Amino acid sequence: MHVIGQNNFKHKQGSVGYDNRKFISLEKEATGDIEILSSLGLITIDNKYNTPDIRLSRLGQLVFELLDESKIYRSMFQLKSKLLKEKLENVLSEIGNKHLASSITCINILLAIFERITKRHIDGNNGDEDVVILSKGHAAPALYVVMKEYGLLSHNLLNIGKIDSPLQTHVTAPNRYIKVSTGSLGQGLSIANGIALAAKMDNLNIDVYVVLGDGELDEGQIWEAALTSTTYKLDNIIGIIDRNNIQLNGYTEHIKRKEPLKNKWIAFGWHTTELFDPDPYLLLETIDEVSVIKDKPKMIIVRTESELKR
Amino acid sequence: MTRVESFRKTFGEALLDIAQGNRDVVVLDADLMKSTYTYLFASEYPDRFIQVGISEQDLICTAAGLAIAGKLPIASSYAMFIMRAWEQIRNTIARDRLNVKLVGTHAGLSDYLDGASHQCIEDISIMRVIPNMAVTVPADSYSLKTLLEQGINYNGPFYMRIGRDYAPRVYSGDERLEFGKVSVVRDGCDICIASCGIGTYLSMLAVEELKKSGIDVALIDLHTIKPLDKATIIKIAKNTGRFVVVEEHNVIGGLAASLAEILSEYYPCIIKRVGINDVFGRSSRDYISLLEYYGLTTQNIIKSVGEVINEV
Numbered sequence: 001m002h003v004i005g006q007n008n009f010k011h012k013q014g015s016v017g018y019d020n021r022k023f024i025s026l027e028k029e030a031t032g033d034i035e036i037l038s039s040l041g042l043i044t045i046d047n048k049y050n051t052p053d054i055r056l057s058r059l060g061q062l063v064f065e066l067l068d069e070s071k072i073y074r075s076m077f078q079l080k081s082k083l084l085k086e087k088l089e090n091v092l093s094e095i096g097n098k099h100l101a102s103s104i105t106c107i108n109i110l111l112a113i114f115e116r117i118t119k120r121h122i123d124g125n126n127g128d129e130d131v132v133i134l135s136k137g138h139a140a141p142a143l144y145v146v147m148k149e150y151g152l153l154s155h156n157l158l159n160i161g162k163i164d165s166p167l168q169t170h171v172t173a174p175n176r177y178i179k180v181s182t183g184s185l186g187q188g189l190s191i192a193n194g195i196a197l198a199a200k201m202d203n204l205n206i207d208v209y210v211v212l213g214d215g216e217l218d219e220g221q222i223w224e225a226a227l228t229s230t231t232y233k234l235d236n237i238i239g240i241i242d243r244n245n246i247q248l249n250g251y252t253e254h255i256k257r258k259e260p261l262k263n264k265w266i267a268f269g270w271h272t273t274e275l276f277d278p279d280p281y282l283l284l285e286t287i288d289e290v291s292v293i294k295d296k297p298k299m300i301i302v303r304t305e306s307e308l309k310r
Numbered sequence: 311m312t313r314v315e316s317f318r319k320t321f322g323e324a325l326l327d328i329a330q331g332n333r334d335v336v337v338l339d340a341d342l343m344k345s346t347y348t349y350l351f352a353s354e355y356p357d358r359f360i361q362v363g364i365s366e367q368d369l370i371c372t373a374a375g376l377a378i379a380g381k382l383p384i385a386s387s388y389a390m391f392i393m394r395a396w397e398q399i400r401n402t403i404a405r406d407r408l409n410v411k412l413v414g415t416h417a418g419l420s421d422y423l424d425g426a427s428h429q430c431i432e433d434i435s436i437m438r439v440i441p442n443m444a445v446t447v448p449a450d451s452y453s454l455k456t457l458l459e460q461g462i463n464y465n466g467p468f469y470m471r472i473g474r475d476y477a478p479r480v481y482s483g484d485e486r487l488e489f490g491k492v493s494v495v496r497d498g499c500d501i502c503i504a505s506c507g508i509g510t511y512l513s514m515l516a517v518e519e520l521k522k523s524g525i526d527v528a529l530i531d532l533h534t535i536k537p538l539d540k541a542t543i544i545k546i547a548k549n550t551g552r553f554v555v556v557e558e559h560n561v562i563g564g565l566a567a568s569l570a571e572i573l574s575e576y577y578p579c580i581i582k583r584v585g586i587n588d589v590f591g592r593s594s595r596d597y598i599s600l601l602e603y604y605g606l607t608t609q610n611i612i613k614s615v616g617e618v619i620n621e622v
Contacts, residue, residue, distance in 0.1 A: 131378075173406050179378045184401040190368045191402065194375015194383070197360060201336075201381070221398075224365035228372060231363075 074281040077115070080149070081108050081280050087157070088145045095141075095161045095169060103142035105244035105304045106211060110134075110146040112283035113209045113240075117177075118150055120207075130206050131179050131195050135188020136213030136242065137171040143178070152177050186219025188212065189239065193225055196234040207291055210239050215247025218256045223268070229297040230269035237297040238287060239270070244304045261301055271296040276303050312511075313479045317472040318415050320451035322347025324458050325384065329355055332462065336360060336376050338385040340369045346386045346415045366391050370398040370410075377408040382462065388421065389414025389471055390430035396437075403467045404442040411461055412469045417447075418507065418558030419586070419604065420473035422597040429591030430471075434506075435563025437469045438536045444468045445535040446489065447557075447565075449510035452481040453493075453533055460489040471507065473558075476597050478511045480531070490534050492542040498528035501615055502550040504543075506532050506565050509556035509584075509606070516611035527615065532565055540572050547577040554582045554614045558606055561585040582618045584611055 034054065037043045042060035046053040056064065065071055084107050092100050110132075117130045134143050141160060144167055147153040153175070159165035166172075170183030180191050192210040199206050216222065229237055243261065245252050252258050265272040271293050273286055283302065290298040329335045329351060338360045343349040352359040360376075362368045366387055373383035385392075392399075392414045403410045414433055421428040438445045444466060448454040454472060461468040480495070487493055495510065496517055505513040510531045517527045528550055532538075547553070553573075555566035566583040573579055586604050594600035601607060 180374065180402065181406050182402075184397060187367075187371045187374075187398055187402055190371030190398075191375040191378065193368075194372040194377070194381075195379045196375070197372070198336075198376050198379030198381050201357065202379075221365070221367040221371070224362070224368035225371070228362050228365075228368055232360075 070281075074279065077111070077281045077284075078279050081111055084111065084145050084149060088142055091141045091145060091157045091160055094158055098169065099138040099141075101244055101246050102136060102213060102242070103139045105302075106134075106136070106139050106142050106242045107146065108278065108280040108283055109211055109240050109242055109302055110142055111149075111280040112287060113211070114146050114150045114152075115280070115284055116287055129176075131192070131208045132177060133180060133182065133188045133192050133195075133208070133210045134171050135182055135192075135210055136185065136216050137182030137188075138169075139211075139213070139242075140167075140169060140171045140183075143171060147175075147177060185213070185216040186221040189222055189225035189237075190228070192237055192239075193228050193232070193234060196229075196236045197232060199236055200232075200234070206236060208234075208237050210237065212239060212241045213247070214241055214243045214245065214252050214258055214261075215255070217241070217258055217261075218247075226265070226268045226270065226297075233295045234297045235294050238291060239297065239299040240283075240287075241299065241301045242304070243301050265299045265301070269296065270299045272299045272301065274301045274303065278302060315451040315477045315479065316475040317420070317448075317451070317454060317477045318345070318347045318474055320454050320477065321386070321413060321415065321458070321472060322350040324455045325351045326354055327455075328384075328459065328462055329358065332382060334380065334382040335462070336381045336383045338362060338369055338373050338376075338383055340364055340366050340387045340391065342387050342391075342415075345388070346413075348386055366395040367398050370395040370412075371402055373410045373412075374398075374402045374406075374408050377403075377410045378406075382409060382411070384411040384413060384462075386413040386415060388428060388430070389417035389433045390421075390428050392469075393430060393433055393436060399437075399443070399467070399469075400440050404440045407442045407466055409465055410467055411458075412467075413458075414469065414471050416474045417471040418473055419591050419594075419600045419606075420476065420508075420558075420597060422474075422594045422600045425593035426590040431558070431560045431586045431591060432563070433469075433471055434535055434557070434559050434565060435567070437471075438568065439563075440467075442467055444489075444537065445471070446533055447471045447506035447535060448533055449505075449507060449531050450477050450480040452479065452483045452485075453487055453531070456487045457489055457533060464489060473508055474597075476508065480510050480514060487533065490537050490539060492539040492546075493531040493533060494542075494546075495529040495531050496527070498526040499549055500526045501552050501554065501619060502528040502530060502546050503554045503556060503611065503615065504530050504532050504565065504569055505556040506535065508558050508601070509565075512601075512606060512608050513556050513611055515608040516615065519608065519612055520615060525615065525619065532569075535565060535568055538568055538572060540576070543569065543572055544576050547573055547579055552580045552582075552618050554584060554611060554618060556584045556606070556611055558601070559585055560588055562588055580618055580621070582614045584614050 373385040376383040
């Protein structure tokens with residue numbers, strides 16, 4: 001059987017639904033196939049009119065949704081995020097729920113990054129390896145959980161913080177995918193700049209991801225580094241701000257004002273995108289989109305649910 | 311007549327030699343390249359020179375990133391302003407044992423006219439307490455070049471402290487200086503003067519004078535403050551039994567303290583300190599007057615030696 005209308009279901013960015021009428025009309029010559037589909041209960045045919053009105057049945061809709069690869073991918077990705085958050089909660093309970101919010105809100109960010117790294121690696125990227133820097137090093141548990149998911153960490157996550165465990169509560173190098181230790185805030189972007197500069201010198205095709213906390217933006221060094229990135233046109237840097245609106249002692253806007261955040265990054269010469277409560281798939285798509293932009297470093301501000309009480 | 315050279319100029323020129331032999335060398339600056347003489351490197355190797363502007367924290371961590379990516383970054387600024395990024399040095403460079411070389415120029419009182427805000431008298435102390443960090447203080451241009459070359463080949467965080475200009479020659483250039491080893495400038499058995507940086511030249515003059523009075527003084531140049539050459543220091547202590555330490559640094563926490571830490575544990579003996587007596591610097595129209603103001607003089611070293619010999 002020729003696969004009807006498969007093209008209609010090829011992934012289109014941002015589109016999740018489809019017009020089933022259009023779908024059927026495109027394929028109306030294929031009467032033999034229609035009979036098969038009808039006998040399987042995937043479509044309904046109403047012969048009241050001159051031209052038969054052919055529609056997808058409920059079952060048909062489900063089947064075709066499943067054929068929509070991007071949609072399956074997206075659902076699986078969402079499921080993965082949910083499962084990882086549960087795992088993370090177990091890990092965090094081992095250390096008294098230290099920095100819980102900060103870890104939870106950056107799960108999706110790290111998930112998108114490691115998914116992209118894995119994909120790029122499979123697709124072949126000249127063997128050059130992307131670099132992830134978790135500048136908000138207190139979210140180490142989230143990093144460990146995501147890395148474990150991708151088979152990049154072998155340690156037992158539940159041993160985090162135990163005196164004989166290599167899993168420190170703040171990110172500690174070295175590991176092939178953890179290039180630098182963090183924990184003291186505000187230093188990740190400068191480090192990313194250094195790696196990005198070296199990659200430019202060596203003509204390496206890598207992306208350097210740096211995950212920043214919103215509270216962390218209080219550190220002046222972030223803004224020193226932001227200008228170094230633009231001065232050197234470091235378009236191999238993809239910054240992601242976990243804008244969860246919480247820092248250690250309260251809401252970010254009470255402690256030190258960050259808004260208007262997007263305008264600040266734009267003013268500093270960054271290509272800046274803002275996402276509102278994105279699922280990891282949208283994040284992945286956005287990273288893909290911005291990664292090709294030339295001559296500017298890229299910042300993605302990820303606003304998450306917990307930002308409501310400003 | 312002693313040849314007087316310039317620390318910073320020697321540093322700038324040494325970078326050119328080093329860069330020639332090593333393509334991974336990258337030099338970073340925080341808008342002081344004309345003062346530190348790294349502009350020589352910048353004009354010769356513009357593609358390997360990174361200017362971060364007046365932002366020392368960014369300077370240090372950018373260097374860290376370059377080292378992570380396999381480059382050999384050399385970051386320099388005034389010693390005082392490198393200290394501004396102490397926490398970055400401690401938490402990123404030293405903690406991960408990154409192969410970053412830091413060169414602090416204008417150290418001690420050598421930036422005489424700029425005054426206390428620019429004169430760094432604490433760096434030996436606060437750099438040497440960082441795990442993994444090597445600390446060197448060359449006495450002259452030969453020592454600077456030699457130690458810098460060795461520091462480049464040493465795999466790990468490395469801090470070198472140098473003065474601005476005034477660098478009278480201590481070494482002829484034939485001596486074998488080794489990073490991590492005490493350099494014995496002169497043997498002697500009555501007392502030992504231990505020094506670093508400009509202190510070594512001042513001490514050399516003192517040794518000559520003391521010789522005339524029949525006092526047999528040993529002089530050791532402790533150009534590597536960390537890792538400290540424990541074995542040699544203990545050996546010399548057993549020979550001489552007493553020390554005068556000369557450093558262009560606060561008497562707290564620097565070279566004298568390094569020596570005291572070792573000797574109080576292995577061979578307790580008197581250590582008399584000649585240095586800046588826990589006060590800030592000040593402006594002066596010339597360097598020598600400023601050294602005199604704070605007692606960093608040959609006369610004061612001779613006096614201190616006399617005091618120790620008479621007391622003990």
